[in-house]
Amino acid sequence: MATLSLQNVQKSYGGLQVLHGIDVELEDGGFLVLLGPSGCGKSTLLNLIAGLDDISAGDIRIDGRSVVELAPKDRNIAMVFQSYALYPTMTVERNIGFGLEMRGINGIERSAAVKKAADLLQISHLLDRRPANLSGGQRQRVAMGRAIVRNPDLFLFDEPLSNLDAKLRAEMRTEIKRLHGRLGTSVVYVTHDQIEAMTLGTKVAVMKGGYIQQFADPQTIYEKPANMFVAGFIGSPPMNFVTGTLTSDGRLARFEAPGVRVEAPMSSGEIFRAKAAVLGIRPEELKIADVTGSMLTGTIDVIEPTGPDTIVTVRVGDQAVVARLPSRFSSKAGDGVYLRAELAGLSLFDAVTEMRIQL
Amino acid sequence: MDTGSHLPKTGMIGELSETRYWIYLLLLPSLVIILLVIAYPTIYGMAISFREMRLTRPGLNGWVGFKHYLVMIDDPVFWVALKNTVLWVTFAVVLELGLGFIAATALNRNVPGTGIFAVLILVPYFLPNVVAGHMWALLLDPRLGVINDILVRIGILNSYKAWFADPNTALAATIFVEAWHGFPFFALLLLAGLKGIPQDLYKAAAVDGAGPIAEFRLITVPMLKSVIAAAVILRVISLVNSPDLLLILTGGGPGDATQVLSLYAFQTAYKDFNFGYASALSVVMFVILMVFAYAYIRLSKIGRE
Numbered sequence: 001m002a003t004l005s006l007q008n009v010q011k012s013y014g015g016l017q018v019l020h021g022i023d024v025e026l027e028d029g030g031f032l033v034l035l036g037p038s039g040c041g042k043s044t045l046l047n048l049i050a051g052l053d054d055i056s057a058g059d060i061r062i063d064g065r066s067v068v069e070l071a072p073k074d075r076n077i078a079m080v081f082q083s084y085a086l087y088p089t090m091t092v093e094r095n096i097g098f099g100l101e102m103r104g105i106n107g108i109e110r111s112a113a114v115k116k117a118a119d120l121l122q123i124s125h126l127l128d129r130r131p132a133n134l135s136g137g138q139r140q141r142v143a144m145g146r147a148i149v150r151n152p153d154l155f156l157f158d159e160p161l162s163n164l165d166a167k168l169r170a171e172m173r174t175e176i177k178r179l180h181g182r183l184g185t186s187v188v189y190v191t192h193d194q195i196e197a198m199t200l201g202t203k204v205a206v207m208k209g210g211y212i213q214q215f216a217d218p219q220t221i222y223e224k225p226a227n228m229f230v231a232g233f234i235g236s237p238p239m240n241f242v243t244g245t246l247t248s249d250g251r252l253a254r255f256e257a258p259g260v261r262v263e264a265p266m267s268s269g270e271i272f273r274a275k276a277a278v279l280g281i282r283p284e285e286l287k288i289a290d291v292t293g294s295m296l297t298g299t300i301d302v303i304e305p306t307g308p309d310t311i312v313t314v315r316v317g318d319q320a321v322v323a324r325l326p327s328r329f330s331s332k333a334g335d336g337v338y339l340r341a342e343l344a345g346l347s348l349f350d351a352v353t354e355m356r357i358q359l
Numbered sequence: 360m361d362t363g364s365h366l367p368k369t370g371m372i373g374e375l376s377e378t379r380y381w382i383y384l385l386l387l388p389s390l391v392i393i394l395l396v397i398a399y400p401t402i403y404g405m406a407i408s409f410r411e412m413r414l415t416r417p418g419l420n421g422w423v424g425f426k427h428y429l430v431m432i433d434d435p436v437f438w439v440a441l442k443n444t445v446l447w448v449t450f451a452v453v454l455e456l457g458l459g460f461i462a463a464t465a466l467n468r469n470v471p472g473t474g475i476f477a478v479l480i481l482v483p484y485f486l487p488n489v490v491a492g493h494m495w496a497l498l499l500d501p502r503l504g505v506i507n508d509i510l511v512r513i514g515i516l517n518s519y520k521a522w523f524a525d526p527n528t529a530l531a532a533t534i535f536v537e538a539w540h541g542f543p544f545f546a547l548l549l550l551a552g553l554k555g556i557p558q559d560l561y562k563a564a565a566v567d568g569a570g571p572i573a574e575f576r577l578i579t580v581p582m583l584k585s586v587i588a589a590a591v592i593l594r595v596i597s598l599v600n601s602p603d604l605l606l607i608l609t610g611g612g613p614g615d616a617t618q619v620l621s622l623y624a625f626q627t628a629y630k631d632f633n634f635g636y637a638s639a640l641s642v643v644m645f646v647i648l649m650v651f652a653y654a655y656i657r658l659s660k661i662g663r664e
Binding site (some may be wrong): 047050051071073077078079081083084085086087088089090098099102103146310314326 | 564573
């Protein structure tokens, strides 16, 4: 168990800077998710924490101790790879115990530790097999066994579930969460899957282009995204963006677009004069309303029932808005519809900078 | 499937291509060529190993059964050639594998500029055996050779040495030339193999605390096993069967110091015009190679993976 502190971490390859001053603090026993699309630098950052690549500037501290000068094996970390990276010629037992073997732990102690880890992951019956004779899910468990057997300060996961099918992925996600709760070891977890980020993380760092876009707990990231990139990356179906104008007198703000009118009290006191702005509404925040309480007025374009609820695309002015509505939905395409949402569930962004506007 | 009947008629070939006979028809041209240039000569060669067939003594021609094979048992040159073949092939392959591995590992580092080295390293392999042979014959020439000159100047040799004329150095010198000529073959195949090893394995080993030797032994070698096995088999077959380099460098001499089976068979056929005995020698080589390949594949266990 340990804290992790990244201070102004930078990485360049030749003239190409791929990480621009990353600052992250993770509490003891926390679960940090590095979330972002391909090429955002999240795996590079994980490799720097592991010591598999050299940092260009900044500092990495595990439990308050700088580790940038230490080799990967001396950082007391354990890593789980997307490809599992099991040694093909070794049995499962030796794969799991290999880290201990390399550290000179004797055979008896090693078998006991391997057995304990294997029991925890329910792979005791596989110990004599070789990786080639295991299924994807079993390999994943062996890879995790190899990590937990060492009892490290920090677990590093590099997209560990990406090679599994959807059902197994959900199972292993739950398993990882259970293991984290049981072992209490701090975790850094790289993924591009926002569901994994939301379900597992105590802290989420959303990354893009080598910068952290937002670093917060999952609920804050979901409810108060710092910018339009974060807002669009988290949530499925994604957040609706409606472009329009924002006007305020310092006490009341009004957002307007064809078919849209939202008024909200404000505390910042800022004055806006028909500022170009983007209103962000999550599909699940939208409800059917009557004329008087409506915020959006439009015509139903497409209705897609999914079972538990119905995804409805509504044409509002010349923009499309997607709403996730209850499955008992009686209207049909072409009908007019009024929609509303709680003010707390709305986000406003500057249309130029794409940053969140605090009212 | 009954889709065929709904398709528009495209003539006889169109209909034929829907049947399984089409496959045989497509295989036919290559089958004919293989039968003509490989199967027939091989079987004919085996057949004449049981016949007397000397162009110098046409009157003796006829079936002689196992005579050539029995003669071979008492033929001292055959046993010398067999021993030399084993030495020549073993040392050449070991050297080539070693040099190839070093070259492949270096090229796999992706250091800027290694692209040029990759091409340069392949140059020896691009040279035909005959050209490489003549080049090294000149380089190692006892009177004009630049290598003798260099070795004398830096004090390793007292005087110029006839490398290919001394029975003590001739075989070693030819092995050296062959290793130079053949190592790019291994470098190329091993480099392809190295590129195919997932980097995550090395990362996992670094985190687990495995040193470079453990990484090499537990990751690199096992992951390259199939490539190494295939390359060694191919190279052994090609070395056992090719007399050209030795023909140019030494012609099997001095005495029989560099005589190998392929060269002995070649000379028996085309110098002595004794095709019956030459065929018997070739059949023995064929059997030895078959046994080698089978044993090697079994021992290296590549069939199981």
